Amino acid sequence: MTERRPPLPLVGAWLGLLALLALTVTLAYVPLGAGNAIVALSIGTIKAGLVAAIFMELRHRSGLTLVFAGAGLFWLGILLWLGLMDFMTRT
Amino acid sequence: MSETNYLTTDYTLRSWFLTTDHKRIAILYFASLIFFFFIGGAAATVIRIELATPQGDLVSSDTYNRLFTMHGIIMVWFFLIPSIPNTLGNFVVPLMIGARDLAFPRLNLMSWYIFMLGGCTTLFAIFAGGIDTGWTFYTPFSTLYSNSYVILAAAGVFIAGFSSILTGLNFIVSIHRLRAPGLTWYRLPLFLWSLYATSVILVLATPVLAITLLLIATERFFGVGIFDPRIGGDPLLFQHLFWFYSHPAVYIMILPGMGVINELISCFSRKEVFGYKFVAWASLAIAAVGFLVWGHHMFVSGQSLVASLVFSFMSFIVAVPSAIKVFNWTATLHKGLLRFDAPMLYALGFIGLFTIGGLTGLFLACLAYDVHATDTYFVVAHFHYIMVGGMVTAYFGGLHYWWPKITGRLYSEHWARAAAVLIFFGFNLTFFPQFILGAEGMPRRYHIYPPEFQVWNVLSSGGAAILALAYLMPLFYLGYSAFFGPRAPANPWDAPGLEWQTSSPPPEHNFATQPVVTRKPYQYNRNFQAEPQNA
Ligand code: HEM
Numbered sequence A: 001m002t003e004r005r006p007p008l009p010l011v012g013a014w015l016g017l018l019a020l021l022a023l024t025v026t027l028a029y030v031p032l033g034a035g036n037a038i039v040a041l042s043i044g045t046i047k048a049g050l051v052a053a054i055f056m057e058l059r060h061r062s063g064l065t066l067v068f069a070g071a072g073l074f075w076l077g078i079l080l081w082l083g084l085m086d087f088m089t090r091t
Numbered sequence B: 001m002s003e004t005n006y007l008t009t010d011y012t013l014r015s016w017f018l019t020t021d022h023k024r025i026a027i028l029y030f031a032s033l034i035f036f037f038f039i040g041g042a043a044a045t046v047i048r049i050e051l052a053t054p055q056g057d058l059v060s061s062d063t064y065n066r067l068f069t070m071h072g073i074i075m076v077w078f079f080l081i082p083s084i085p086n087t088l089g090n091f092v093v094p095l096m097i098g099a100r101d102l103a104f105p106r107l108n109l110m111s112w113y114i115f116m117l118g119g120c121t122t123l124f125a126i127f128a129g130g131i132d133t134g135w136t137f138y139t140p141f142s143t144l145y146s147n148s149y150v151i152l153a154a155a156g157v158f159i160a161g162f163s164s165i166l167t168g169l170n171f172i173v174s175i176h177r178l179r180a181p182g183l184t185w186y187r188l189p190l191f192l193w194s195l196y197a198t199s200v201i202l203v204l205a206t207p208v209l210a211i212t213l214l215l216i217a218t219e220r221f222f223g224v225g226i227f228d229p230r231i232g233g234d235p236l237l238f239q240h241l242f243w244f245y246s247h248p249a250v251y252i253m254i255l256p257g258m259g260v261i262n263e264l265i266s267c268f269s270r271k272e273v274f275g276y277k278f279v280a281w282a283s284l285a286i287a288a289v290g291f292l293v294w295g296h297h298m299f300v301s302g303q304s305l306v307a308s309l310v311f312s313f314m315s316f317i318v319a320v321p322s323a324i325k326v327f328n329w330t331a332t333l334h335k336g337l338l339r340f341d342a343p344m345l346y347a348l349g350f351i352g353l354f355t356i357g358g359l360t361g362l363f364l365a366c367l368a369y370d371v372h373a374t375d376t377y378f379v380v381a382h383f384h385y386i387m388v389g390g391m392v393t394a395y396f397g398g399l400h401y402w403w404p405k406i407t408g409r410l411y412s413e414h415w416a417r418a419a420a421v422l423i424f425f426g427f428n429l430t431f432f433p434q435f436i437l438g439a440e441g442m443p444r445r446y447h448i449y450p451p452e453f454q455v456w457n458v459l460s461s462g463g464a465a466i467l468a469l470a471y472l473m474p475l476f477y478l479g480y481s482a483f484f485g486p487r488a489p490a491n492p493w494d495a496p497g498l499e500w501q502t503s504s505p506p507p508e509h510n511f512a513t514q515p516v517v518t519r520k521p522y523q524y525n526r527n528f529q530a531e532p533q534n535a
């Protein structure tokens, strides 16, 4: 914890996130039909990946830490899966 | 006593409010929770007095709504969720694993400050005028119609959530990293398995609650269409998100209690817990499967039939690990050398009350029966049997069991047994009639009801008076014991766990020398004497 990290990757990731945000906003005004949602969600996923890898430093971790981070993702999957189960089968 | 212990190392206020000692933080939490328990209890008292008569003669409908909301919010988030983990858990986890403290002592202190900040925020909302949404904050009422302090109260709950997450994190890391040499996973006391499972839920579910509350604020303030279908939202999304957290959260409110019961049943039967591995894995199974059943709160909400069927089926599955535990506790009693000290009375009470609460959960998990019972007093009785009959009873049991370790004093066994019996009696008189009321169709959350229901309501209110008195008793005899009770020996119950192998109260850093574990937990020899885990 005491070692000092070069801030370069952090700044880079931050700029990357801002760029992706700008992209999301711009693309929202381009009419793509159902494509809009797909594009927005894909960009969101990339952003989440950046945050996990760089801000949360998961790219330097291994083993148990990754298992726990993966568990978070898996549980999010449960929320989407069972939540959509209701949404898709409503009459 | 010549040696200093964690209580006598320093007497200044500063040494308490800036402490990083898990034992002192446990006591900070303990004092705060008593405070919140009284506030929540005061609301319940007014509710029960109002319900003694069919007319609405004591409070207005509006006030009544605010009372049961305040009761629910305080009791769930500011009492029951932190109850066992942050007090008894905080105190005994490092002792049980043979460590000097939790993995992140400062984070532990921070979690208490965050908790208090959240608690004060919600209290402020309550005293500024209150909240009338119920503890469940259902939309569209909470986003569109309610004129009460929804956002402020939700903000308090949101803040307190971070304290839950920090505590969960601290326990997980401590149990992974700080176990004494020789303390393998299958040598951990079952209390630790259940706290581990609880912590996993705390860490995985609480963020979803935080997001959900933020979304309410977003819709309420900015009119962004999230839950309101007129502006593009989904009317059931709130309930999905809320119960994705809150069903697992009900397991946060019972797993630690189950953990305590293992310690009590084994010690007062002088026997190993029957089927250790099954009980250990049952905790994790409950934590995992508990995430797959939330839709059983939405059977009449307009959720799809397919979803209701799946959630109903999963709810039956989740009862299996709970049943395993109940059967294993009873099997542990079999042929044990039973002693009916106060902690054991609480433990036995827990088994019966939890079983009733769990089995009535299965009634509610039946699609057809739930249509009749939902939003009636049957549901209220169901969850009080688990949360109060189960968890609060376990909390009192654990408190009496570890009291000599925490304070270094003994309490009056007579008074303690009397309180335990009175709590059991008062509890049943309060809540059993509510099953009948619910089955007869009395809806929850109304303060005016048809006169036919009065008999059961009067019984329930009478029981509540007994229960309230019984809950006050420990305040006196435990309070007396803390200052004037006889000194407790290191191991008054002759139990084998590591926490009993150091002095009472423990020294600041818990153990004079690092304990080395050589045995499974809960071992007793042929003469029913404990065989310490670190012999
Ligand atoms: C054996 C496992 C359990 C099953 C199958 C079960 C089932 C259910 C069902 C189906 C409901 C919804 C009833 C309705 O609103 O119509 C319900 C409500 C509730 N249960 Fe359980 N339950 C179980 C265990 C627990 C536990 C362990 C707790 C608490 C520690 C708990 C606390 C609650 C609460 C607080 C509610 C009411 C929520 C509200 O609407 O305010 N349940 N339960």
Ligand SMILES: [Cu+2]
Binding pocket: B246, B247, B250, B293, B294, B296, B297
């Ligand atoms: Cu539930």
